[in-house]
Amino acid sequence: MAGIYIHIPFCKQACSYCDFYFITSLEYREQFVTRLLKEIRSYRGSKFTDEPVETIYLGGGTPSVLSADQLHQILEEVRDTFDVRVKEVTMEMNPDNVSAEYLNALLEIGVDRASMGVQSFDPDLLEFMHRAHDRDEALECLRLLSETGFPTYSVDLIYGNPGQSTDCLKQDLDELLAFDPPHVSAYSLTIETDTRLGKQYELGRLDPLPDEKVARHFEMVVDRLAEQGIQQYEVSNYSKPGQQAVHNAGYWSHKPYIGLGPSAHSFWWKKGKDAPVRWYTKQDIKTYLSGDRRQLIEETEQLTRRQLADERIMMGLRTRKGIAVDELSSRYGYDLNQRQQSYLDQKKQEGIVKRLDPIQLTFEGLKIADALILDLVSMQ
Ligand code: SF4
Structure with a gap:
């Protein structure tokens, strides 16, 4: 069984810590969808459609900057091209672009798992991370997820921020747990070179939280979530029983997957070979919009056992x-x-x-x- 990952590279603004591939020029959305549909179609009749697809993951970037209609077209094209026997369709979304109407429309087109990028409820931390949403939107999106009856969802949280106290983290956890989420992904902040935070760090304007404090944060996250029956099943992932993410577990166990969109990776076991191949798509929207599938590939790597x-x-x-x-x-x-x-x-x-x-x-x-x-x- 295989997975499909679709990279939607648009974000409203650049979060200070983020080193994923994204652009803030939203005007390319329409062209991007047209190009993505063409990319999906280019797989028709190929050997990649032999393997049944059990998970679809819409990631980014921010998939929720696309309309439900655009997402519907994308999912329909995937269903028409691949042998889809889906167990899970996950979509990353941000609190500032969801509404009850939007969530209901996503349910109708077959998205059954939301991955919500809350990160924190603390106004100062949200500003430090340069997130596009505020505290009220963070609370509201979780209320909407419960109300619309999303079958399952995950909430992203970031701890270990410079200057973040354990009280501040406790407050974030308490506010999150009031919604009793089925799944949480909690990451300690990493300062990557090509990010705003990386630059501030180079200039000596940022003091990362000392390791022992980050370790205390980690312990608090594990313990506090466990008290509410949300058990750690991977270093950064926690869930209620039966709510573990299927798509990500596929990466960890080397299941094949096709990545679509700029900067996506793919991983495929060749028939009759004991080692698979991995390929990477260019991180460039202009090349993406103009190229055919072969021109998009940045690098192909034949992996050894x-x-x-x-x-x-x-x-x-x-x-x-x-x-x-x-x-x-x-x-x-x-x-x-x-x-x-x-x-x-x-x-x-x-x-x-x-x-x-x-x-x-x-x-x-x-x-x-x-x-x-x-x-x-x-x-x-
Ligand atoms: S919304 Fe997500 S992908 Fe976009 S800049 Fe922020 S963290 Fe990165």
């Missing part, structure tokens, strides 16, 4: 489920060596690793997952 095994370890160990030793061996031809086994044994004694097969990290382990994973993969 070793690269895949490293990726699988990286993604798998960030999940509560972990990764089975047997899967590494049978799917990727990767066997843990003596050094790695001793390292994991040692980490188990330290309370960082919970189980050795499947390899699972404890809560303490998930806090330092990325460092531990780097250690582990560098030992092969």
Whole structure:
């Protein structure tokens, strides 16, 4: 089963921390939709339509800057082109461009999971992040999601902001939990180079929150959400039982997917080959609007089984489920060596690793997952 990711590259304004590909020139929307429909159609009859599609993800950028009618055309084109047997259609949206009418229209066209970019309810933090919405809109969009009966939804939250106190985070969590969300994605702020925050940091105008405070924030997020039955299932993802995101889990387990739109990635297992290929589309709206599918490709990468095994370890160990030793061996031809086994044994004694097969990290382990994973993969 495969997934489809569609990148809608428009945003009202540039958030200070964001390094995704987006443009703020909304006047290209109409042309973009026409071009995207053509891109989807170009897959008709190709080998990529053999695999049934079980998840569709509309991401960006901000898909909710498109009208429900435009989104309907996009989804219809996907359904007419691919073998769609959908379990989940997710759409990212921002609080400042949803209304009850819009959400109802999305339900009608088959979107059944909203991913709402709230990030915070705190007016100062929203301003610091340069978000396009304010506190009232953040509260209102969650009320609307409940009222319109969206089958399921996720809320994005950012913690670990410079100067953010634990009281401020507690307030954000309390306000969020009053809506009893089925799924939360909570990320600690990262300062990326080519962003407003990155520039401020380079100029010495920004003091990142010290690591120990970020770790306290992380603990507070995990504990507070767990108290309400929203359990961590991946470093940054939390859900009520049965509400885990299907599309993202596909990335973590190397399911094939087609990415559409500028800057999208695709990942595909070639028939009869034991290693897949990944390709990247150019991050440029003008090229996108003018080119054919082949001209859009920036780079194609033939992956080796070793690269895949490293990726699988990286993604798998960030999940509560972990990764089975047997899967590494049978799917990727990767066997843990003596050094790695001793390292994991040692980490188990330290309370960082919970189980050795499947390899699972404890809560303490998930806090330092990325460092531990780097250690582990560098030992092969
Ligand atoms: S709305 Fe989302 S994609 Fe757009 S700039 Fe902000 S964080 Fe980035």
